[in-house]
Amino acid sequence: MYKALNLKEFVSQDTFNILYDEQQKATAVLIPVRHWHSAKAAELQNLMEQLTYMPVFECSLKELEERLRPEIQNVEAENIRVGLYNVYESAGNQEHRNHVIREYRDHRDLVKVNATTGESQIVSSRF
Known part of the structure; x- marks a missing residue:
């Protein structure tokens, strides 16, 4: 059941409210401004992280x-x-399906890799 809150009623309340979605998952926390003190900020932030953290x-x-x-x-x-170096796939190019890019500080190499043996061969440097 989705919990809704009338904000006009909320303004006059002295507590915070948690809103839930259809799956009963907390989606929001409403906190009256008078409760938002710097001493409580860390506590409230921890609570909010617990409510929104997704494993x-x-x-x-x-x-x-x-x-x-x-x-x-x-x-x-x-x-x-x-x-x-860092290794990247040669994205979107069917001609270079079995190729990777090795990126170094000062250049990049296009490298052909044999998927069966793992053997690699530099095809082009500094491209």
Whole structure:
């Protein structure tokens, strides 16, 4: 059952309210301004995070990608910083289906990979 709240009634109340969606999942917390004190801000933030946190195994692939994107970017930057490379698929090009791009600090290599043996061969550099 979806819980609705009349905001005119809420203004006169002295408590906070939690709104739920059709699946009984908390979707919002309404807190009167008079309760929003700096001393309670951390407590309220923790409560809000608990109500909105979605475990990794419940995320869609897109949500998981968004969650991991900052960490992936940090790892990619660290790889470049220490002289390693990052590997990317050659997206959208059927001609280069078995190819990857190795990106170094100062150049990129187009590399053909044999999926059976794992053998790789540089096809083009600095493209």
